[in-house]
Amino acid sequence: MLKKMYNWIDERLDITPxxxxxxxxxxxxxxxxxxxxxxxxxxxxxxxxxxxxxxxxSGMFLTxxxxxxxxxxxxxxxxxxxxxxxxxxxxxxxxWGASLVIVMxxxxxxxxxxxxxxxxxxxxxxxxxxxxxxVMLGLxxxxxxxxxxxxxxxxxxVGIQIAASVPLLGPYIETFLQGGSITGAQTLTRFFALHxxxxxxxLFALLAGHFIMIRKQGISGPL
Amino acid sequence: xxGEHNEQPKKSVFRKEMSxxxxxxxxxxxxxxxxxxxxxxxxxxxxxxxxLKPDADGEYxxxxxxxxxxxxxxxxxxxxxxxxxxxxxxxxxxxxxxxxESGNIFALSPVCxxxxxxxxxxGSQDFSxxxxxxxxxxxxxxxGKNLTVAPAPLDEYxxxxxxxxxxxxxxxxxxxx
Amino acid sequence: MKFSEIESEQWESLKPYLDTxxxxxxxxxxxxxxxxxxxALEKLRDVLDIVEVPxxxxxxxxxxxxxxxxxxxxxxxxxxxxxxxxxxxxxxVIVVTADEKIENMQxxxxxxxxxxxxxxxxxxxxxxxxxxxxxxxx
Numbered sequence: 277m278l279k280k281m282y283n284w285i286d287e288r289l290d291i292t293p294x295x296x297x298x299x300x301x302x303x304x305x306x307x308x309x310x311x312x313x314x315x316x317x318x319x320x321x322x323x324x325x326x327x328x329x330x331x332x333x334s335g336m337f338l339t340x341x342x343x344x345x346x347x348x349x350x351x352x353x354x355x356x357x358x359x360x361x362x363x364x365x366x367x368x369x370x371x372w373g374a375s376l377v378i379v380m381x382x383x384x385x386x387x388x389x390x391x392x393x394x395x396x397x398x399x400x401x402x403x404x405x406x407x408x409x410x411v412m413l414g415l416x417x418x419x420x421x422x423x424x425x426x427x428x429x430x431x432x433x434v435g436i437q438i439a440a441s442v443p444l445l446g447p448y449i450e451t452f453l454q455g456g457s458i459t460g461a462q463t464l465t466r467f468f469a470l471h472x473x474x475x476x477x478x479l480f481a482l483l484a485g486h487f488i489m490i491r492k493q494g495i496s497g498p499l
Numbered sequence: 500x501x502g503e504h505n506e507q508p509k510k511s512v513f514r515k516e517m518s519x520x521x522x523x524x525x526x527x528x529x530x531x532x533x534x535x536x537x538x539x540x541x542x543x544x545x546x547x548x549x550x551l552k553p554d555a556d557g558e559y560x561x562x563x564x565x566x567x568x569x570x571x572x573x574x575x576x577x578x579x580x581x582x583x584x585x586x587x588x589x590x591x592x593x594x595x596x597x598x599x600e601s602g603n604i605f606a607l608s609p610v611c612x613x614x615x616x617x618x619x620x621x622g623s624q625d626f627s628x629x630x631x632x633x634x635x636x637x638x639x640x641x642x643g644k645n646l647t648v649a650p651a652p653l654d655e656y657x658x659x660x661x662x663x664x665x666x667x668x669x670x671x672x673x674x675x676x
Numbered sequence: 677m678k679f680s681e682i683e684s685e686q687w688e689s690l691k692p693y694l695d696t697x698x699x700x701x702x703x704x705x706x707x708x709x710x711x712x713x714x715x716a717l718e719k720l721r722d723v724l725d726i727v728e729v730p731x732x733x734x735x736x737x738x739x740x741x742x743x744x745x746x747x748x749x750x751x752x753x754x755x756x757x758x759x760x761x762x763x764x765x766x767x768x769v770i771v772v773t774a775d776e777k778i779e780n781m782q783x784x785x786x787x788x789x790x791x792x793x794x795x796x797x798x799x800x801x802x803x804x805x806x807x808x809x810x811x812x813x814x
Binding site: 613614617 | 729732807808
Binding site: 329330333334336337348352354361363365366 | 545
């Protein structure tokens with residue numbers, strides 16, 4: 277049945293070469309844990325991507341209940357966590373995944389660093405990777421405020437104060453992030469917009485670049 | 500003896516078994532599907548929760564004992580918890596409950612369909628056995644049928660009888676007239 | 677209905693039905709603490725509910741006269757004058773108050789006075805009846 281459906285589409289659109297091109301590629305011996313167990317260090321990039329997918333998924337579902345507004349944010353989070361079925365699991369996924377994605381990304385970065393994979397001709401991919409790192413930290417920072425509890429509020433206040441200490445530009449960055457002169461209603465909507473539209477948009481573009489480059493250049497050789 | 504042994508491996512070449520490639524693609528596909536499927540399942544259950552929650556809006560509220568209801572409409576008050584997500588509040592409602600000729604219990608809302616005043620059974624001496632609105636003299640029959648002024652019959656509460664108690668749901672357009 | 681709930685397009689069609697004006701009198705002097713003001717306003721709200729809720733479709737609640745002159749005569753004169761003016765718009769004017777002093781005043785141009793005395797039955801039933809009787813006088 278599935279085979280028939282696939283064939284029907286393939287006859288018309290010739291999709292086989294498309295996915296073959298994406299999926300069929302050699303895995304060199306030195307990155308295959310079946311040959312050298314130590315090669316497991318090469319899995320952190322993939323794990324980062326997998327957790328990112330889960331973050332996008334759980335985040336999309338969380339917005340079905342979440343309201344980015346100072347009177348309702350905390351109440352809606354409380355509601356979705358305690359009164360909606362599996363709310364604890366879905367919010368838990370997003371909560372723990374947020375930390376895990378940064379851990380995985382850090383391990384991936386260490387692997388790339390210690391195997392020297394950032395060297396020519398892959399310098400651009402290293403730079404894109406660093407940009408992804410910053411976007412991820414931005415996602416973490418903006419997402420932290422959204423539950424609008426005390427921890428979120430004061431963590432954001434501290435974060436914004438740090439940003440405000442930048443020479444010359446500091447006060448401007450502060451006003452831009454806060455959307456005003458205090459951490460309040462405008463900060464919350466602003467962080468929400470950054471967290472669910474702007475930063476994910478940037479993340480997708482950077483990830484696409486990251487993956488296209490790795491396919492084009494291939495995995496770096498053994499040590 | 501040795502001849503028999505030699506034949507065995509030959510046969511095994513034609514065994515109809517899974518190829519290495521098939522086995523690997525099934526295990527990889529299976530674990531991939533598991534890794535994405537389980538989180539997706541939780542998320543989908545989370546999203547469709549409103550579909551599976553009992554409809555609190557139309558929930559029946561215990562109002563009065565059946566034995567208290569007579570042919571003559573009487574006014575009863577009851578409280579309903581209105582829940583809208585994380586917004587909850589108790590609201591007091593009024594209902595005129597009575598029995599019809601065949602003994603069926605029915606309940607009407609006292610909110611006049613003209614401009615929203617509160618109607619009363621026998622509210623005026625001039626019109627007996629009718630609902631009367633003091634504001635603009637709108638009148639309704641015992642079944643809630645509009646006689647003058649009002650553009651529509653009185654709303655009706657769906658009724659449920661259980662263990663000798665009358666339970667009412669939320670108002671809907673009158674079905675008796 | 678509150679005066680602010682009526683939209684300008686609706687007024688012409690509603691006017692024949694909304695013929696009774698409710699004029700709330702706060703009875704404040706300015707010497708009250710914020711807590712006392714809150715209590716007074718809540719009480720006034722409760723008294724207003726007596727007639728406002730069941731007769732929603734025929735009464736219009738106007739902005740309140742919150743403060744009161746210590747000199748009773750001038751205050752009564754002022755309220756009377758306002759009631760008189762209100763009768764250009766409405767057939768009936770009912771003054772509503774929760775203040776004990778105002779309860780005992782006489783307003784010649786008001787058709788009725790609803791006060792905190794009417795909060796509970798049987799006085800509540802009585803006042804609702806007399807409002808209906810007032811309307812049948814037309």
